[in-house]
Structure formats: C-alpha cells, structure tokens
Amino acid sequence: MSDPTRLEPQQVFDLARQGADVLLDLVNAGLPVDMADESGNTLLMLAAYHGHAELTAGLADRGADVNRLNGKNQAPLAGAVFKNETDVIRVLVEHGADPDAGNPSARATAQMFGRELPEPGVR
Known part of the structure; x- marks a missing residue:
C-alpha cells in the first residue's frame, strides 16, 4: 500500500478517519499532505476530528496546514x-x-462548552 496512486480517494480519507499510521507512509511516498475531500476536509481535519493525536501530529510535522478551513x-x-x-x-x-x-x-467553541484552550508551548 505504499503507492498512493493505487488507492481511491475515499480509501485515503477513511485511513485518516481511522487514524491509520500507513497514511504517513503514503504522504512520505508523495500523497499530497493537504489532500481534501469534496467538503474541503483535509486529512489532518479528519484525523483531528476523529481523535487521532499521533496521526494529526505526523501530518502537521509533514507540513499539513493546521489552520486550513473546510467548506x-x-x-x-x-x-x-x-x-x-x-x-x-x-x-x-x-x-x-x-x-x-x-x-x-x-x-468561541471552548467558551460555549466552558472549556479552556491550552497555551502554545515550545515545540
């Protein structure tokens, strides 16, 4: 599964939703790190929304835009x-x-739910 051209786009987005580490291998092999679905959800957006912190970090480390908005x-x-x-x-x-x-x-979302955002740390 190291050839990103052999996967259908939906399969790639499913990997992000599942938190599959192989997605990082695909990005390393040439899959666009900011690939987005028809709704504008990037791989990072999908990984983040589904709670996959390690995959989210891996995508960000590879240059994914952490501020890219969806549709x-x-x-x-x-x-x-x-x-x-x-x-x-x-x-x-x-x-x-x-x-x-x-x-x-x-x-605004944090305020709605009575939560606090962490302060940026030194990476």
Missing part, C-alpha cells in the same frame, strides 16, 4: 474542541493552530 468555514482546532479531544487540541496548539480561525472559532 463550512470550520477549523481543525474548533472541531477538536467541540469533540473535547484534549490530546489533539494540544497537538494542534503546539503546531501553531489559530484559536480564532473559522466560524465558530475554537475560542
């Missing part, structure tokens, strides 16, 4: 805050995610 103007960090995925939130903040990106923003 509904939603940011990965806001999705992680909504789902209360604390490890993913930490990873995204450490990789420079903007708490004010998107609508509603991660900051």
